[in-house]
Amino acid sequence: MTDRPALRVTDVVKSFGSTTVLKGVSLELEPGSIHGLLGQNGAGKSTLVKIMTGVHGAGSFTGVVQVDGSTVQLTRPQDARQLGIGYVPQEIDVVEHLTVTENVLVGDLGSGLRFDRRAADRRCRTLLDQLGMTIAPRTRVSVLSAAQRQLLMIARALALTPKVLILDEPTTSLTDTEAVALGHILRRLAATGLGILYITHRVREVLDLCDGATVLRDGRVVEQLSRSDLTADRIVTAMAGRQVRDLFPGRRYPGGRTALSVRNLGVRPARGSSARVEDVSFDVHQGEILGIAGLLGAGRSELLAGVFGAVPRTGTVTVGGREVRPGHPRHARSAGIGMLTEERKRTGLLFNMSALRNITIGSLGSVSHRGFLDFAGERRVGRRVIGDLEVKTPGIHSSVEHLSGGNQQKLLIGRTLLPEPSVILLDEPTKGVDVGTRAQIYRLVNTLAERGAALVVVSSELDELLGMCDRFLVLAAGRLVDEFTKGDGSEQRILASIARVTPADEAITT
Amino acid sequence: MSTARSRGRGTRHRVLRVLAAGEAGVILALVILCVTFQLIQPAFGSAADVRAILSALSYLGIISVGQIILLIGGEFDLSVGSTAGLSAIVAADLMAHHDIPVAVAVLGGLLVGALIGLVNGVVVVRLRIPAFIATLGMLFVAQGATQVITDGQPIYPLPQVVSDIGQATPLFGLGWSFAFFVVVAILGDLFLRVTVPGRTMYAVGGNPVVARLSGVRVERYKIGAFVLSGTLAAAGGLFLMGNLGSGTTSIGQGWELLVIAGVVVGGVSLFGGVGSVVGGAVGMLLLQVVQSGLVVVGISPNWQTIAVGSIMVLAVGLDVWRRRLPDTEPTEQPTATAAASAPAPEAADRAATGET
Ligand SMILES: Nc1ncnc2c1ncn2[C@@H]1O[C@H](COP(=O)(O)OP(=O)(O)OP(=O)(O)O)[C@@H](O)[C@H]1O
Numbered sequence: 001m002t003d004r005p006a007l008r009v010t011d012v013v014k015s016f017g018s019t020t021v022l023k024g025v026s027l028e029l030e031p032g033s034i035h036g037l038l039g040q041n042g043a044g045k046s047t048l049v050k051i052m053t054g055v056h057g058a059g060s061f062t063g064v065v066q067v068d069g070s071t072v073q074l075t076r077p078q079d080a081r082q083l084g085i086g087y088v089p090q091e092i093d094v095v096e097h098l099t100v101t102e103n104v105l106v107g108d109l110g111s112g113l114r115f116d117r118r119a120a121d122r123r124c125r126t127l128l129d130q131l132g133m134t135i136a137p138r139t140r141v142s143v144l145s146a147a148q149r150q151l152l153m154i155a156r157a158l159a160l161t162p163k164v165l166i167l168d169e170p171t172t173s174l175t176d177t178e179a180v181a182l183g184h185i186l187r188r189l190a191a192t193g194l195g196i197l198y199i200t201h202r203v204r205e206v207l208d209l210c211d212g213a214t215v216l217r218d219g220r221v222v223e224q225l226s227r228s229d230l231t232a233d234r235i236v237t238a239m240a241g242r243q244v245r246d247l248f249p250g251r252r253y254p255g256g257r258t259a260l261s262v263r264n265l266g267v268r269p270a271r272g273s274s275a276r277v278e279d280v281s282f283d284v285h286q287g288e289i290l291g292i293a294g295l296l297g298a299g300r301s302e303l304l305a306g307v308f309g310a311v312p313r314t315g316t317v318t319v320g321g322r323e324v325r326p327g328h329p330r331h332a333r334s335a336g337i338g339m340l341t342e343e344r345k346r347t348g349l350l351f352n353m354s355a356l357r358n359i360t361i362g363s364l365g366s367v368s369h370r371g372f373l374d375f376a377g378e379r380r381v382g383r384r385v386i387g388d389l390e391v392k393t394p395g396i397h398s399s400v401e402h403l404s405g406g407n408q409q410k411l412l413i414g415r416t417l418l419p420e421p422s423v424i425l426l427d428e429p430t431k432g433v434d435v436g437t438r439a440q441i442y443r444l445v446n447t448l449a450e451r452g453a454a455l456v457v458v459s460s461e462l463d464e465l466l467g468m469c470d471r472f473l474v475l476a477a478g479r480l481v482d483e484f485t486k487g488d489g490s491e492q493r494i495l496a497s498i499a500r501v502t503p504a505d506e507a508i509t510t
Numbered sequence: 511m512s513t514a515r516s517r518g519r520g521t522r523h524r525v526l527r528v529l530a531a532g533e534a535g536v537i538l539a540l541v542i543l544c545v546t547f548q549l550i551q552p553a554f555g556s557a558a559d560v561r562a563i564l565s566a567l568s569y570l571g572i573i574s575v576g577q578i579i580l581l582i583g584g585e586f587d588l589s590v591g592s593t594a595g596l597s598a599i600v601a602a603d604l605m606a607h608h609d610i611p612v613a614v615a616v617l618g619g620l621l622v623g624a625l626i627g628l629v630n631g632v633v634v635v636r637l638r639i640p641a642f643i644a645t646l647g648m649l650f651v652a653q654g655a656t657q658v659i660t661d662g663q664p665i666y667p668l669p670q671v672v673s674d675i676g677q678a679t680p681l682f683g684l685g686w687s688f689a690f691f692v693v694v695a696i697l698g699d700l701f702l703r704v705t706v707p708g709r710t711m712y713a714v715g716g717n718p719v720v721a722r723l724s725g726v727r728v729e730r731y732k733i734g735a736f737v738l739s740g741t742l743a744a745a746g747g748l749f750l751m752g753n754l755g756s757g758t759t760s761i762g763q764g765w766e767l768l769v770i771a772g773v774v775v776g777g778v779s780l781f782g783g784v785g786s787v788v789g790g791a792v793g794m795l796l797l798q799v800v801q802s803g804l805v806v807v808g809i810s811p812n813w814q815t816i817a818v819g820s821i822m823v824l825a826v827g828l829d830v831w832r833r834r835l836p837d838t839e840p841t842e843q844p845t846a847t848a849a850a851s852a853p854a855p856e857a858a859d860r861a862a863t864g865e866t
């Protein structure tokens with residue numbers, strides 16, 4: 001190992017208009033190490049790595065970027081790539097109608113005019129194997145799940161055989177099992193001398209993976225943690241910016257009337273995907289929080305989408321004794337069901353609208369009078385939601401495009417809750433959300449349940465699911481394989497019931 | 511955030527928003543153009559000139575309102591020109607050859623437009639044929655139908671009352687068509703700005719999946735917008751027929767491209783979800799001013815189309831550049847490269863038109 005850091009930034013200052021997002025940040029990444037970059041939503045983590053990767057080009061910030069000890073000017077992402085800096089951005093960014101190979105090798109499809117499809121597929125195959133993915137290189141990306149897309153983005157970064165790999169929240173779409181598998185892969189890569197900068201909000205990943213960590217808060221480095229400093233408590237405190245006691249609010253579900261009743265639910269897999277739901281029945285009661293566990297492709301999101309009517313379904317869904325018509329989410333919505341979807345970019349945000357309009361789009365009826373919008377009322381509602389959820393945005397009229405990932409998520413939660421649904425379906429509610437805000441979301445979920453709402457939560461993080469919910473369903477390959485109430489089971493029970501029906505080597509591949 | 515501070519920032523914000531709204535740019539460009547023409551040729555801007563520009567604008571303007579709403583809903587209509595032509599011909603045929611009362615014949619013309627819009631909408635939305643193909647097909651079909659009905663001959667004469675209305679100049683020497691255009695534009699603008707369905711239309715064009723998950727019947731909105739576009743196209747054609755006093759087969763020819771060019775100059779995005787009626791209408795006016803201005807300052811009319819094309823590309827280019835200004839780079843870099851090496855509608859969309 002050399003003494004020279006693989007990547008070093010010094011005194012980086014970056015502003016957008018009049019707001020300064022990075023206020024003099026310095027960071028070093030040793031070759032062969034995995035270094036955590038931690039901090040609250042909006043702390044400036046993504047902005048910092050965009051500087052390291054030429055996305056925010058030289059000239060748009062002040063400070064020095066050094067690769068292998070020599071100062072570099074990165075004006076375009078290509079510059080960073082040529083210097084061996086691989087980058088997996090926070091938002092999944094794939095070209096839907098192209099194949100896996102074309103997406104993985106984008107920008108590097110051989111030289112000259114000739115494009116050797118077979119050679120490219122072979123190269124792609126090697127990269128996919130490295131990540132334990134079994135999908136065919138010719139598969140169209142439009143049929144891939146969020147998790148597969150995320151792995152594909154990592155394969156794309158690895159295609160350049162980089163010396164430095166920067167991963168901005170690479171596990172947000174992965175379940176614990178896949179995240180652990182990815183961790184092994186990263187360890188292997190680090191052992192070959194690769195320096196890895198790793199952004200995450202998951203405490204456990206920092207504990208398992210990182211050799212050290214830098215904590216950002218409001219654009220400044222507030223802490224440098226070495227391996228020995230990395231304890232759960234220190235990390236949580238550092239990430240939240242304060243002590244977080246009782247991440248999960250203590251709760252006891254008192255029992256209530258049936259709010260949502262699902263019978264023999266079936267959802268057919270989307271074209272090219274294998275995730276399905278088969279013959280699933282369950283009830284959720286007023287004031288109850290039901291957690292749904294399972295691996296990638298187990299059909300968890302499909303289950304929620306089926307109940308909500310976002311995809312065609314068989315079987316019946318009943319709310320408060322009344323059957324809900326299938327076919328369109330509006331039937332579910334008018335029955336009092338609300339849903340937060342998993343993929344912010346594809347099924348959540350409206351990039352052509354302001355933060356305010358993104359919040360109210362599902363509740364225009366309540367901010368209008370006889371079909372005419374009540375702008376003052378709409379602003380009031382928007383300010384309330386943004387205030388309640390502490391969404392960090394320059395203003396209610398600013399675009400949602402430049403909000404940090406966690407703040408986009410809070411905004412969408414606000415949209416979901418605005419019509420005050422009595423049955424609330426949450427698909428990965430803490431995706432990309434910092435530790436402090438997670439605690440806030442857990443409290444919010446708890447409060448909603450206490451007020452009598454029935455909640456169904458899908459989460460890839462088992463400790464979160466176990467901490468938050470009253471009862472659990474375990475899905476594997478679209479079927480219900482286990483059900484238990486809080487206290488009767490643990491992570492082991494969930495993993496064991498999945499393992500009984502799924503061969504172990506299918507863990508990451510789907 | 512204290513209320514006082516947020517209010518202070520609110521005003522500034524509002525000013526910034528007006529400037530960033532896309533309309534400011536095109537209005538400014540229009541003013542500069544007018545001044546330039548005026549300086550070169552002081553005769554430009556005479557009352558007669560303005561009148562000529564505005565009456566020429568009115569027919570296409572009426573059609574542009576439908577096109578703008580449709581574009582904001584995420585689709586577009588290439589058949590508006592031949593729809594205008596066919597509707598006018600059908601109405602002319604009904605009143606001239608079948609002794610149908612003028613009012614009924616006009617209704618018949620409008621109905622033809624609405625029907626064409628409905629067919630476009632159903633083909634695009636239900637059969638999932640891209641609007642470009644579906645409405646291009648309709649362009650030919652409607653044009654062919656016009657030929658079939660007329661055999662290439664103008665329908666003439668029409669009842670006297672038609673030209674009486676078509677050539678009347680009730681306000682400041684401008685015709686009913688202009689009055690109708692103004693009314694339709696104001697209604698369209700109000701619809702998009704202040705009504706629930708108008709706002710919803712932006713969501714439909716911005717991301718139909720999200721709109722559907724928010725409970726919107728996306729297909730209805732799209733089909734509705736197609737019907738509106740067809741109906742307004744018919745209205746534009748009928749007004750011109752009235753003004754000419756005959757059912758001429760050339761009514762509407764080439765209008766589709768002029769309409770799309772005009773509204774794009776005015777900041778309406780071809781990718782949906784972005785734009786306004788005011789902006790689009792000013793864009794239409796701008797193109798009209800350029801065409802008339804060139805004539806007035808003595809440049810051969812043959813140059814007009816070259817000017818129209820260049821201005822459209824320039825306008826969109828300026829728009830892209832302006833949106834990038836505060837940040838000096840597109841926000842989604844990896845996609846930008848992906849978009850460069852392969853067409854990525856989503857990415858290209860946002861790079862080109864992402865609203866500020
Ligand atoms: N292109 C931009 N224009 C304006 N403001 C921006 C832009 N990009 C980021 N910001 C702002 O900079 C701040 C830091 O954002 P950044 O995305 O770096 O946060 P983050 O630490 O990655 O947060 P998260 O954990 O939520 O992803 C945020 O307040 C964000 O709104």
Ligand SMILES: [Mg+2]
Binds near residue numbers: 046090168404405
């Ligand atoms: Mg980020």
